[in-house]
């Protein structure tokens with residue numbers, strides 16, 4: 329098992345992302361957010377965009393999972409081999425990529441992409457939207473599989489909280505592969521539950537690092 333993957337075992341990875349045109353969308357701001365998360369006990373950081381990856385790697389020593397979101401529909405999380413290589417070059421310890429079977433903009437298959445990255449020594453995390461995606465990812469030899477895209481690809485309902493069902497299926501089917509739970513973990517109790525279920529680690533974004541969403545949750549109660 330690679331050291332970066334060992335280091336996040338049993339812990340909380342915090343996703344530090346601001347979306348296009350949002351006030352916090354600045355690499356230095358995201359690096360400050362990442363440092364704050366590490367102070368709170370995060371064992372890893374997930375972040376978006378080459379500038380943010382580089383800025384965050386410059387400030388924290390925990391493993392960084394890098395992605396590059398390009399577009400908003402279809403395959404947009406690190407959609408091509410080029411995007412993934414750039415994330416690695418920017419300093420990501422692990423690169424997360426879309427693991428769905430949808431056509432990729434560069435025409436490569438998911439497996440082609442993973443094999444090319446492995447040839448270059450890059451660790452790959454599969455952002456899955458279904459159990460079939462997880463099977464494809466494991467078949468390709470992916471280092472980490474995750475529930476990231478559950479509820480966002482049309483294959484699974486968008487549950488209020490994390491997709492415990494998919495998480496459980498992945499853990500049961502692939503005991504040798506680290507399974508991360510990511511997506512809609514909104515409370516410490518839900519985090520406890522996903523770790524009890526056997527997740528290798530969990531990724532929390534919105535509930536920790538997206539104040540606009542958190543404010544809306546409160547305002548909705550007024």
Ligand SMILES: CC(=O)N[C@H](C=O)[C@@H](O)[C@H](O)[C@H](O)COP(=O)(O)O
Nearest residue numbers: 343480510511512513532533534535
């Ligand atoms: C579907 C998609 O594009 N997910 C993205 C992946 O990086 C992010 O927008 C999420 O914030 C991240 O997965 C963490 O999830 P949550 O913010 O729910 O804790």
